[in-house]
Amino acid sequence: MFRQQGGAVTDPLGARQAGARRTREALLTAAAAVFVEQGVQAPIRDIAGRAGVGLGTVYRHFPSRAELVVAVYRHQIDECVALAARLRDEPIPAGEALTRWIGVFVEFLVTKHGLGVALQSEDPSLLTLHTLMLERLVPACASLIDAGVAEGDIDPAVTAHTLMRAVGNLCILGPGYERADAQAMVARLLVGCRRRS
Amino acid sequence: MFRQQGGAVTDPLGARQAGARRTREALLTAAAAVFVEQGVQAPIRDIAGRAGVGLGTVYRHFPSRAELVVAVYRHQIDECVALAARLRDEPIPAGEALTRWIGVFVEFLVTKHGLGVALQSEDPSLLTLHTLMLERLVPACASLIDAGVAEGDIDPAVTAHTLMRAVGNLCILGPGYERADAQAMVARLLVGCRRRS
Amino acid sequence: MFRQQGGAVTDPLGARQAGARRTREALLTAAAAVFVEQGVQAPIRDIAGRAGVGLGTVYRHFPSRAELVVAVYRHQIDECVALAARLRDEPIPAGEALTRWIGVFVEFLVTKHGLGVALQSEDPSLLTLHTLMLERLVPACASLIDAGVAEGDIDPAVTAHTLMRAVGNLCILGPGYERADAQAMVARLLVGCRRRS
Amino acid sequence: MFRQQGGAVTDPLGARQAGARRTREALLTAAAAVFVEQGVQAPIRDIAGRAGVGLGTVYRHFPSRAELVVAVYRHQIDECVALAARLRDEPIPAGEALTRWIGVFVEFLVTKHGLGVALQSEDPSLLTLHTLMLERLVPACASLIDAGVAEGDIDPAVTAHTLMRAVGNLCILGPGYERADAQAMVARLLVGCRRRS
DNA sequence: TATGAATGAGGGTTCATTCAT
DNA sequence: GATGAATGAACCCTCATTCAT
Numbered sequence: 001m002f003r004q005q006g007g008a009v010t011d012p013l014g015a016r017q018a019g020a021r022r023t024r025e026a027l028l029t030a031a032a033a034v035f036v037e038q039g040v041q042a043p044i045r046d047i048a049g050r051a052g053v054g055l056g057t058v059y060r061h062f063p064s065r066a067e068l069v070v071a072v073y074r075h076q077i078d079e080c081v082a083l084a085a086r087l088r089d090e091p092i093p094a095g096e097a098l099t100r101w102i103g104v105f106v107e108f109l110v111t112k113h114g115l116g117v118a119l120q121s122e123d124p125s126l127l128t129l130h131t132l133m134l135e136r137l138v139p140a141c142a143s144l145i146d147a148g149v150a151e152g153d154i155d156p157a158v159t160a161h162t163l164m165r166a167v168g169n170l171c172i173l174g175p176g177y178e179r180a181d182a183q184a185m186v187a188r189l190l191v192g193c194r195r196r197s
Numbered sequence: 198m199f200r201q202q203g204g205a206v207t208d209p210l211g212a213r214q215a216g217a218r219r220t221r222e223a224l225l226t227a228a229a230a231v232f233v234e235q236g237v238q239a240p241i242r243d244i245a246g247r248a249g250v251g252l253g254t255v256y257r258h259f260p261s262r263a264e265l266v267v268a269v270y271r272h273q274i275d276e277c278v279a280l281a282a283r284l285r286d287e288p289i290p291a292g293e294a295l296t297r298w299i300g301v302f303v304e305f306l307v308t309k310h311g312l313g314v315a316l317q318s319e320d321p322s323l324l325t326l327h328t329l330m331l332e333r334l335v336p337a338c339a340s341l342i343d344a345g346v347a348e349g350d351i352d353p354a355v356t357a358h359t360l361m362r363a364v365g366n367l368c369i370l371g372p373g374y375e376r377a378d379a380q381a382m383v384a385r386l387l388v389g390c391r392r393r394s
Numbered sequence: 395m396f397r398q399q400g401g402a403v404t405d406p407l408g409a410r411q412a413g414a415r416r417t418r419e420a421l422l423t424a425a426a427a428v429f430v431e432q433g434v435q436a437p438i439r440d441i442a443g444r445a446g447v448g449l450g451t452v453y454r455h456f457p458s459r460a461e462l463v464v465a466v467y468r469h470q471i472d473e474c475v476a477l478a479a480r481l482r483d484e485p486i487p488a489g490e491a492l493t494r495w496i497g498v499f500v501e502f503l504v505t506k507h508g509l510g511v512a513l514q515s516e517d518p519s520l521l522t523l524h525t526l527m528l529e530r531l532v533p534a535c536a537s538l539i540d541a542g543v544a545e546g547d548i549d550p551a552v553t554a555h556t557l558m559r560a561v562g563n564l565c566i567l568g569p570g571y572e573r574a575d576a577q578a579m580v581a582r583l584l585v586g587c588r589r590r591s
Numbered sequence: 592m593f594r595q596q597g598g599a600v601t602d603p604l605g606a607r608q609a610g611a612r613r614t615r616e617a618l619l620t621a622a623a624a625v626f627v628e629q630g631v632q633a634p635i636r637d638i639a640g641r642a643g644v645g646l647g648t649v650y651r652h653f654p655s656r657a658e659l660v661v662a663v664y665r666h667q668i669d670e671c672v673a674l675a676a677r678l679r680d681e682p683i684p685a686g687e688a689l690t691r692w693i694g695v696f697v698e699f700l701v702t703k704h705g706l707g708v709a710l711q712s713e714d715p716s717l718l719t720l721h722t723l724m725l726e727r728l729v730p731a732c733a734s735l736i737d738a739g740v741a742e743g744d745i746d747p748a749v750t751a752h753t754l755m756r757a758v759g760n761l762c763i764l765g766p767g768y769e770r771a772d773a774q775a776m777v778a779r780l781l782v783g784c785r786r787r788s
Numbered sequence: 789t790a791t792g793a794a795t796g797a798g799g800g801t802t803c804a805t806t807c808a809t
Numbered sequence: 810g811a812t813g814a815a816t817g818a819a820c821c822c823t824c825a826t827t828c829a830t
Contacts (some may be wrong), residue, residue, distance in 0.1 A: 015830055020793060043820060050281025054795040059822070061793095123238040129374075157381075165374040166382040174329075177362040184354075185363040189382065217810070233791060251812035258804070414789075427691075448791035453826075466762075524766070540829060549777075558769040563760040571756040574628040579757040579780065586779025606809055611814060634799055645816040651803070652814095 006113065022049055024061050026051045032072050036112065040069050040123050064153035066128040073129070094147035101144055102167060105137070106186050109171035110179045115166060124171055138164060158193045221258050223248045229269050233308075238351055263325040270326070273305050274333055281337035289346035294350060297339055299364060302334070304381050306368035307376045309380050335361060355390045413509045414586050418455050426466050426491065434463050445496060460522045467523070469500050469529055478534035488541035489548060493584055495538055502563035504573045516573075531558060552587045617642045622664050627703065631660050631717065657719040664720070667699050668727055675731035685738035688746060690781055692735055693758060696728070697777050700762035701770045713762050729755060749784045 030051035034042045044065065048055045062068035083104055087097040141160040148154030166189060171182045227248035231239045241262065245252045259265035280301055284294040338357040345351030364388060368379045409482040424445035428436045438459065442449045454464035477498055481491040542548030560583060566574045612627045621642035625633045635656065653659035669784055678688040732751040739745030756785060762773045 004318045016791075016793065019830090023793075037812075044822090055822085056796070056824080057794055085296070160375055162378045162382065165371070165378070166367055169369050170363055170367070172366050174362065176331075176358055181362070185359065185386065189386045192385025193388035220811085241805090242803075252805085252814095253807085253812055254810080257810070262804090284817090417790085438826090439824075442792090449793095449826085450791055450828085451789080454789070459825090528767075555767055556772045556776065559765065559772070560761055563763050564757055566760050566763070569758065570752055575753045575756070579753065582783025583776065583780045586781070586784035607812075607814065610809090614814075635801090638798070646801085647803080647817070648815055656800095 012108065020061075023051075023053060023057060027053065027058060028072055029063055031068050032112070035069070040065070059173070062196060066126055069126060069129050070132055073112065074132065076112075077132060080105055080108060081136050081140045084144055088143055088147060093142065093153060094151045095194065098141075098144040098148050098154065099187075101141070101162075102190060103183075104185060105141075105164075106171055106183055109168060110173060110182055132165070134161065152195060155193055155195050163193065209210055217258075218250075220250060220254060224250065224258055224265070225269055225288050229266050232266070232269060237262075261325075267329050271329065272312060274329060277302055278333050278337045281341055285340055285344060290350060291341065291348045292391065293294075295338075295341040295345050295351065296384075298338070299383060299387060300380075301393060302364060303368055303380055306365060307370060330361065330365075342363055349392060352392045360390065379391065413457075417445075417447060417451060421455055421462070422449065422466055424507075425462050429463070429466060431436060434459075446503060464523050464526050467506070470524065471526060474502060475501055475534045478538055482537055482541060487547060488538065488545045489588065491579075492535075492538040492542050492548065494522060495535070496580060496584060497577075499535075499558075499561060500565055500577055504576055527558065527562075528555065543591050546589060549587055549589050557583075557587065611652075614642075614644060614648060618649060618659070619663055620643065622659050623703075626660070626663065631656070638785060655715055660717060661723055662718050664703065666725065667703075668723060671696055671699060672727050672731045673734055677739060679734055682745060685735065685742045687787065688784055689732075689735040689739050689745065690778075692732070693781060694774075696732075697762055698754075699775055700759060701764060701773055725754070728779060743786060745758065746784055746786050754784065 017063045027047065029153045033046045034047050034050055038046065044058050047054055047068070048058045051058075058068070062071060080101075085099055087101050088098065141164055145154055145158055145160050145163070148159075149156045167186055170189065173182060174180065224244065230243045231244050232248055235243065237321060241255055242252055244265070246253045248255075255265070259268065277298070281298055286297055287294065335357045338361055340355050342351055342355055342360070346353045346355075364383055366387065367382045370376065397508055404547060416511075421441065425441045428441050428444055432440065439449055441462070442452045445452075452462070456465060478495055481495055486557065512520055528579075532554045535558055539552055539554050539557070543550045561580055564579045564583065567573065616639065622638045625638050625641055629637065635649050639649045642649075649659070654661065671692075675692055678692050681688065689747070728752045732755055736745055736749055736751050736754070737762055740747045740749075745761060758777055761776045761780065764770065
């Protein structure tokens with residue numbers, strides 16, 4: 001009743017919140033980099049070190065490894081989902097839309113070395129990532145496939161879930177199997193998904 | 198007190214060699230089983246236990262995990278190589294031969310849970326397995342591809358190494374992506390490898 | 395813009411003091427509840443959360459865990475002390491007064507899950523609690539014992555400090571040793587403290 | 592078939608077994624000492640260090656803390672059980688037998704500082720110790736109580752389990768409450784357990 | 789004063805690997 | 810050759826405590 005502006009005596013909350021957000025973003029950046037180098041099973045300590053923060057800080061922001069992995073990739077997953085919606089609305093053949101969308105998905109995967117492995121891991125701590133993929137990307141992909149099937153361009157036997165798993169697997173890179181190779185193989189796989197004439 | 202063999206204080210060499218070979222084979226059998234259940238990263242102790250031998254014995258026979266992995270799969274790799282030679286000599290179209298051969302390779306991979314992961318792992322300890330695949334399977338596959346290209350059936354841009362890596366990746370199974378899915382996806386990939394008409 | 399109090403830029407002192415006291419009391423209430431549920435070793439964060447204040451606030455009010463523990467129980471200790479004075483003045487046999495007083499002390503202990511453990515812990519951070527018990531309860535108890543000894547009812551060999559420790563220990567509950575068991579055992583102990591006839 | 596004496600080539604198993612047993616005993620000795628100093632919740636590392644062995648060695652011999660605690664105290668528990676049987680057979684009053692037996696139990700407890708705390712801990716990892724006490728000592732104690740009740744010496748309302756818990760609690764020592772105090776308090780408790788005349 | 793983000797010591801546990809017998 | 814006890818590095822995770830705002 002005397003002070004309607006709590007901020008006058010306590011510090012403005014914005015400052016700490018902003019600091020925390022910066023820390024969080026530093027962690028996401030560091031984690032993304034470490035995941036590229038070591039895969040998503042990298043020691044949490046390495047991520048903390050790379051981000052220049054203490055171990056406990058990682059746990060404060062991301063209580064489980066899965067939450068960190070999901071956070072790292074969620075943004076890009078969201079973009080993929082949004083792209084599918086846009087492509088569906090464009091005046092292009094559905095097969096072409098699917099090809100373009102898968103192309104973006106491949107870009108996402110091959111630049112995130114380690115995600116491919118994570119996607120096929122049966123580690124329960126990564127189940128959330130599976131769920132995220134299933135719940136968000138599979139429907140997006142399915143809508144494009146359905147349109148292609150409707151236009152008689154895509155083999156009706158193709159299912160979104162299986163196709164995405166296959167594409168995900170094809171994007172697991174290694175020595176002698178680089179980004180361009182993965183792109184080429186995905187392209188051939190898509191050729192095989194067209195309706196046999 | 199039971200010296201039935203005159204002056205022979207130590208055993209005849211053959212006996213020890215036979216025992217060692219039997220140990221080695223028990224280890225290979227055990228390792229194959231454990232790899233199916235837990236993947237190639239299974240604890241060495243589990244393999245020793247399954248084979249009924251001591252831990253040190255595993256290390257004596259296979260100083261590194263990779264050597265054990267390679268030994269486990271070498272036999273089947275050899276069979277694949279031999280099959281390629283036989284298929285090349287059969288009076289069937291080269292594309293058909295390649296399809297059959299890849300089918301056998303897929304069978305090999307999907308029944309060896311964890312090998313798929315091992316094949317794309319960058320773990321240096323598994324590099325030998327890569328090498329083995331490259332040196333033995335890639336030439337075998339290449340001979341079939343070359344024949345297919347010569348017959349105008351296969352796209353000349355397809356290289357054996359890339360194709361094998363892709364097939365290997367497609368055979369990494371998981372929940373919701375089972376053996377039949379992998380087989381279907383490999384079949385579609387092969388369709389995409391045919392020469393565009 | 396809401397300066398209703400002339401030149402007073404900061405709040406009147408009374409307001410802040412009242413707020414601080416309210417915070418302090420919220421903390422004591424929360425700590426008492428958490429101690430019952432988790433024991434006196436509960437994470438400080440849990441107490442802060444239960445009180446709806448920040449972690450730092452707990453440390454400001456109670457720099458060490460022991461100070462918080464002591465503060466939580468001081469009020470009840472004071473009541474025990476006051477009760478001893480009242481009982482001493484009542485026209486009942488001293489042995490009866492001691493029995494009643496111990497009964498109240500037992501009630502205090504068994505409803506404070508974890509205090510029993512704290513009382514016998516050698517954790518130096520809880521030494522203050524020992525001291526508090528010694529300085530306040532032991533004299534209160536001793537006055538009742540002395541009266542009983544004077545009346546020839548209590549064995550003169552009984553010392554207040556030892557008796558209180560023993561009673562405190564008997565009140566450490568556990569599965570299969572509940573409140574009623576502790577009460578019964580304390581009653582038997584008191585029987586054993588009477589002068590042998 | 593050539594060698595009926597495996598030990599001739601492999602090393603005699605006795606040597607390693609003996610070494611392991613020595614390690615095990617060193618661990619028990621070290622654990623007992625550390626338990627006295629720090630209680631049964633002492634860091635496993637401390638026990639390993641005191642025994643002069645590696646951390647893993649502790650886990651090899653005692654996969655869980657409870658197993659170590661139980662092993663440390665099992666011998667003395669067994670002796671207590673045996674003593675009860677002997678006392679039951681002696682031509683002395685049952686009340687006297689119970690008193691003597693409890694006296695030995697108290698000796699056991701007060702020299703094992705930390706066991707008292709362990710006995711009343713609700714930590715699930717120590718449940719085994721509870722079980723051991725219950726299954727072995729409680730029946731032993733009960734047989735002595737039953738005999739005392741039959742002779743009209745002990746109050747029939749006394750139960751072995753409650754009495755042992757109470758005695759266990761009374762043996763939790765601390766500054767100003769030493770071994771002699773515990774013994775005196777236990778003696779008074781036993782007085783209170785006699786049938787009121 | 790109050791806050792809560794950040795810190796990092798501390799303790800648990802697993803397993804690859806060595807080596808004396 | 811075979812054994813398996815011992816080792817200790819490497820991870821995981823929790824929480825008491827500090828301190829900038």
